[in-house]
Amino acid sequence: MNAVLPADPARDDVLAARPTLWLNPLYRRGAIETSDLPISPADVQRARMNWQRLAPLLAACFPELESTNGEIRSELVELKELREALGYRTREFGNVFIKADSHLPVAGSIKARGGLYEVFVFAESLARDNGLVTDGDDIRKLKTKEVQTFFSKYTVAVGSTGNLGLSVGIAARALGFKATVHMSSDAKAWKVERLRKLGVEVIQHEADYTIAVEKARDIADADPTIYFVDDEQSKHLFLGYSAAASELAEQLDERGITVDADNPLFLYLPCGIGGAPGGVAFGAKATFGDNVHAFFVEPVQSPCALVHMMSGSQQLVSVYDVGLTNKTEADGMAVARMSAFVATVMREILAGVFTVADDELLTLVRVAWTVQGQRLEPSAAAALLGPGFLVGHKEGKRFQDEQGIRGKMTKGTHVLWTTGGSHVPEEQFQAFLRQTATVT
Ligand SMILES: Cc1ncc(COP(=O)(O)O)c(C=O)c1O
Known part of the structure; x- marks a missing residue:
C-alpha cells in the first residue's frame, strides 16, 4: 500500500526506514491566527490560568512540589560538553539548549x-x-x-x-x-x-x-x-502540554535570548501519538508566533505523524499501511497511528519531522549520560539530533532558504526537548547502556 505516500524528497528514506528529514509542504506563516482550528491561543492562556489555580492543590498532593509552590517546571540546560560530542560546535548552530522534561517532578517525563x-x-x-x-x-x-x-x-x-x-x-x-x-x-x-x-x-x-x-x-x-x-x-492533555511554552519564554528571557524575525527559535519534540509535541508546538506558536519552528522526531519504524501528514489523506494513515513495523526501543514513541485531533491542528503549524534509528537512540542515551550526566530514556534522546538535521541535511538547508533564515542561523536558538528518563530505574538504565556500541 505504498501508493498512499506522494512524491516527496523524503519518501524513499521513509519507506526504507532510513533516518531523514521531511518538510511539511503545508507549513505556513500565520496559520495559528488564520486557520479554522478546534483550539485557539486563548485556550492556551486559560490552561496557564488553570495550572496556576491548581498549583496549591498540586503542592498539597506532592511534597516534591512544595519548593515550587505547586508548579511543574523543568530546567533549560545549556548544551555544554554535549555540544562538542554531538558535532554542534560551530557558530552556525547558534544557541543550543536541552529542555529537561526528563527531570520533571512527580512523573519524570513530559x-x-x-x-x-x-x-x-x-x-x-x-x-x-x-x-x-x-x-x-x-x-x-x-x-x-x-x-x-x-x-x-x-x-x-x-x-x-x-x-x-x-x-x-x-x-x-x-x-x-x-x-x-x-x-x-x-x-x-x-x-x-x-x-x-x-x-x-x-x-x-x-x-x-x-x-x-x-x-x-x-x-x-x-x-x-x-x-x-x-x-x-x-484537548485537556494537549492544553496541559501547551503551557510549557510560556515557561520556555520566561527561561529564554532570563538568559537574555531574544526570539524575533532575526533570531529564530527551533524546537525538536519527540512524538508518539502527537499530543505532547503538538501541545508544546501549539503553545509555542501562540507565544512566539512565526519566529518559532517546531519539528517532531520519530523512530524510523514508527513515524506515524510523518506518514500521515505526508500522505495528505483525510483518513488516518498508519505506519503499517506503508510497510513499517512500529518496532522500536523508544517505547514512548511506539505508536502506529497519530491522533486525528493533533493531525488537524498541526496541518499547517508543524515545520517538519525527522526520523532516528534505534541504534542511534541508544548511542545518544549513552553519550548524554557519559558526556553531560543527562539521564534520558531512548524516546527523549531522539531530540538531540535536531540541529544536525536542520543545519546539515539538504532538506534542512532548503528549509532555511524557504524561510529566509539561512543568514540568521548563528543567531538562532535550538531547544532539544528531552522528554523523559530520570525515573528509569538503575537496572533498566544500565541495560540501555549495555545495548549500545562504545561511545565514539
Ligand atoms: C518520553 C516520551 N517522549 C515523548 C512521548 C510522545 O508523546 P505523545 O505520545 O503525546 O506524542 C512520550 C509518550 O509517551 C514519552 O513517554
Whole structure:
C-alpha cells in the first residue's frame, strides 16, 4: 500500500526506514491566527490560568512540589560538553539548549504536564458539579477526606505505552480515585511495576498502543463511573502540554535570548501519538508566533505523524499501511497511528519531522549520560539530533532558504526537548547502556 505516500524528497528514506528529514509542504506563516482550528491561543492562556489555580492543590498532593509552590517546571540546560560530542560546535548552530522534561517532578517525563493537568481539571469539575467546591473555596479542599471519599467511587482510565499511564495513575491515586491503565505490549516492565505499587490496576494487552486505547475506551464508554483520558482526542492533555511554552519564554528571557524575525527559535519534540509535541508546538506558536519552528522526531519504524501528514489523506494513515513495523526501543514513541485531533491542528503549524534509528537512540542515551550526566530514556534522546538535521541535511538547508533564515542561523536558538528518563530505574538504565556500541 505504498501508493498512499506522494512524491516527496523524503519518501524513499521513509519507506526504507532510513533516518531523514521531511518538510511539511503545508507549513505556513500565520496559520495559528488564520486557520479554522478546534483550539485557539486563548485556550492556551486559560490552561496557564488553570495550572496556576491548581498549583496549591498540586503542592498539597506532592511534597516534591512544595519548593515550587505547586508548579511543574523543568530546567533549560545549556548544551555544554554535549555540544562538542554531538558535532554542534560551530557558530552556525547558534544557541543550543536541552529542555529537561526528563527531570520533571512527580512523573519524570513530559507526561507530567498533560496527564496531571487532565486528571486535576477533571477532579475540580467533578467536585464542582457535585457541590463539593464552589468559587472562592480553597482548591486544597479537594484533598480533604470528604472529597476524596467521594472521588473513590470513580475510576480514571487511560491507554498508554508507559509514561502517560504513570502520570495519570500517579495523579489519580493522589486524589483518591481508582485508576486503571491499559498498557500496550511495548510498555517497559518497570513502569507496570511502579503503577501496581501505587495501587493502580494495570491491564497488559498483547497488542499495540492503538488497540490498547480502543479497548480502554470501550470499557469506559459502558460505565459512567469511569473517566477516560483519551490520548487520541483529548484537548485537556494537549492544553496541559501547551503551557510549557510560556515557561520556555520566561527561561529564554532570563538568559537574555531574544526570539524575533532575526533570531529564530527551533524546537525538536519527540512524538508518539502527537499530543505532547503538538501541545508544546501549539503553545509555542501562540507565544512566539512565526519566529518559532517546531519539528517532531520519530523512530524510523514508527513515524506515524510523518506518514500521515505526508500522505495528505483525510483518513488516518498508519505506519503499517506503508510497510513499517512500529518496532522500536523508544517505547514512548511506539505508536502506529497519530491522533486525528493533533493531525488537524498541526496541518499547517508543524515545520517538519525527522526520523532516528534505534541504534542511534541508544548511542545518544549513552553519550548524554557519559558526556553531560543527562539521564534520558531512548524516546527523549531522539531530540538531540535536531540541529544536525536542520543545519546539515539538504532538506534542512532548503528549509532555511524557504524561510529566509539561512543568514540568521548563528543567531538562532535550538531547544532539544528531552522528554523523559530520570525515573528509569538503575537496572533498566544500565541495560540501555549495555545495548549500545562504545561511545565514539
Ligand atoms: C518520553 C516520551 N517522549 C515523548 C512521548 C510522545 O508523546 P505523545 O505520545 O503525546 O506524542 C512520550 C509518550 O509517551 C514519552 O513517554
